[in-house]
Amino acid sequence: MVLKGRDIAKLLKKGEKPGTKDPFVITPHADVEEIAKSGSASINLRLGTWFVTLERSRMRAWEIKKKGEPQQQIARAEHYIPFGNVYLLHPRSFVLGITLEWIRLPSNFAAYVIGKSSLGRRGLIIATATGVHPGFKGCLTLELSNVGEIPVAIKPGMEICQIFIHKTHKKDSKYIDRSQFVGSRKPRLGDVTLDEFAEKLTLSQEGNP
């Protein structure tokens, strides 16, 4: 079930109350009354102040490592763009951004993050890993790319994407998101390793024609 503005507002209000054990939080957020009145089935999220770009380096290629192997350090640059300043996203360029909002999903809610059509029509795409699992806590990393023809000036604080909240069937606090991305205020690349399944497939064929 997707929540509508009124339900989201109710949850946010409840989450603000001291003593709530597993609260739903989006902070900073717009006026709760406005969210309730909007009638929309999503809530807009804003662009944060931290960005990460990947840089060309001597590294031949990025490779997925086996579990336990040290991760390759990818050359990257972090940028802090304070409110009132802009980040220029040039055509065919890619940057990791982050939501201004810190989100906490209770253990019986999941979410999807989706771009805003008005930005997409101008070439700004917020892509890929859009699922947010129950129990997630932190800011959401956004993969921003400009597939259009003109540079786009993006500003921290602007509405950049929207989040749809879903209620899951069963509340089970044992099985909540404990990913490496929990509790981050900066965009993070995270570690990527082969899982057991893929590792078996890879190992069995290594050295074979």
Add this chain to the structure above:
Amino acid sequence: MRLLEYASGRINSVLNEIDQLEGCEFPYTHSSDALRKIKSSFEDALQYLKNCPEDPESAMDLCATSLGILFRCLPLLGFILRSTDVRNSFEVVRPLLHISEKLIKPRTETGKEKTKLILSSEWSYSPITYHEIPDLPGFVLIGLPAPESENPLLIPLSGHELGHALWNVYRLKEHLKPKFQEEIVNYIMNNQEEYKQAFPSISQINLSTKDLLESAGFPTWQHASIWVLEQAKETFCDFIGLRLFGTSFLHAFAYLLSPNVSSPRSVKYPQALKRVKNLKKAAVKYGFDIPDNFEDMFKDRPAPFLAKSEKFQLTIADNVLEKNMDVLIDKAQALIREANIPKPNIEESRRIYERFKLIVPAEKCKGLADILNAAWKAYNDPNLWENMEKFEKEKEKFEKKKERILKDLVLKTIEVFEVEHILKGDA
């Protein structure tokens, strides 16, 4: 004239360096403003050299004066460069600037200079500030040790560095100097035997206050005067940090400075345990909690290598400082009250801490100090996020993750605080 060519060459090299630095990504304009001001000082120096008279003596003097800027400003350029480092806690800059403006503005505004803040880092294991920089009027420069520049838990120590700016702006040295000198002379008059042992050459003279105050006597307590003023400045700065940030200042102080016995005691600071006792006294007077076992974390440093006469002067400085402790505690309190900066509130920091327990930034915070006090409470809570711990196989890995999450959570709370501040129209 070679001398002029060499001097101009050195200044031109710095100007070329500044041209490179201007291409850096400055998150806040105050760093680039400082760079522009320093550039203009170097350009002025170059201009003086161009207009140098031909006689060699004047040229020598002019070169020496013009090159003074090199030694004054080169460390500042490094400091400004490091202010662009993304490991700095940029979220803290604006809230710290608001505090600096409130504290310093009343005085600097009369000098028509707005308060500007540069937060940076330093490659030495000590927080640092640069004060009384003629090239940068109105600027407050605060640097944390580079490996800790991303650690918001140490932000309370910036209060000590802000204290240095206050000490200068309010000309406290000039205010306190006559009182201290009078007390130094009184001390000597009351301890004449010790004085004569420290200065055997004048042991035959019948001491009088007049003799001591005149040029013949002054060199015998000149160091005591300098040292007590330096000690008073550092002690006052500790009290400013404490009054601004409450118990979190004591935690940050202990984190960074305990126990430090690597080098002998500096005559510019009270002995380590004395400094800790002074802080405890001020904390009681201001109504702040003192962390458990705070004093036990410190040890006195080895005594400095001093001549007998200097040892005696250090004893005088320590005694005069002790007599004036309440004056300094009250002065720090009065300046912060005048600036209308709210006192850290225990209830408020408890509320914020409860949000941290849920891994959620707190909203509607009343001040930076409350956030930092809550941060230390969370940091020192062995049971924080114990539910999360159950799912981590390695204790060490969990501790590392916990620390990263807490730091991000604190900095996000500070950003939310700033966003709310802007939306209210206070910024």
